[in-house]
Amino acid sequence: xxxxxxxxxxxxxxxxEIENVISTVEKGSVITVVSGMRVLAGVAAGAPQHxxxxxxxxxxxxxxxxxxxxxxxxxxxxxAITAENKDAVLEIVKMRRPEFTAxxxxxxxxxxxxxx
Numbered sequence: 001x002x003x004x005x006x007x008x009x010x011x012x013x014x015x016x017e018i019e020n021v022i023s024t025v026e027k028g029s030v031i032t033v034v035s036g037m038r039v040l041a042g043v044a045a046g047a048p049q050h051x052x053x054x055x056x057x058x059x060x061x062x063x064x065x066x067x068x069x070x071x072x073x074x075x076x077x078x079x080a081i082t083a084e085n086k087d088a089v090l091e092i093v094k095m096r097r098p099e100f101t102a103x104x105x106x107x108x109x110x111x112x113x114x115x116x
Contacts, residue, residue: 011047014039018050022057030069037061037076044080055085062092067099071107081116090115 014021018040025036037058044051044058058077065073074093081089093108100108 011043014043015047015050018043018053022054025057025061033061033065033069034072034076037073041077041080051080055080059088059092062089062096067096068101068104070096070100071104071111074108075111075114078111078114078116083116086116 021036021040025033025040028036040054040058044054058073058080062070062073062077070093074089077089093112097105097108
């Protein structure tokens with residue numbers, strides 16, 4: 001029970017700062033973006049009340065990132081993908097696929113096998 005309470009506190013602390021986290025990710029380095037997307041996806045998955053603010057941002061990142069980053073970012077947001085938003089992610093991946101190299105395509109196929 002102590003662990004779940006700590007997790008709840010962590011989610012609530014980050015949840016209260018979502019706009020600041022998003023702003024930091026938008027301005028951040030590649031490492032900040034990758035880490036930030038993982039944190040935001042974790043918050044969206046663990047505290048779904050924050051998903052309406054977080055998930056559109058995650059989708060925008062998939063739309064705007066460099067083609068080589070689409071598989072990594074897609075994998076990073078897997079925890080936040082639900083039956084309700086899965087199609088939006090798949091649509092962006094489909095739209096971005098013509099930009100992929102063979103290596104990106106291979107990586108994307110591995111990521112898609114992990115989809116819920």
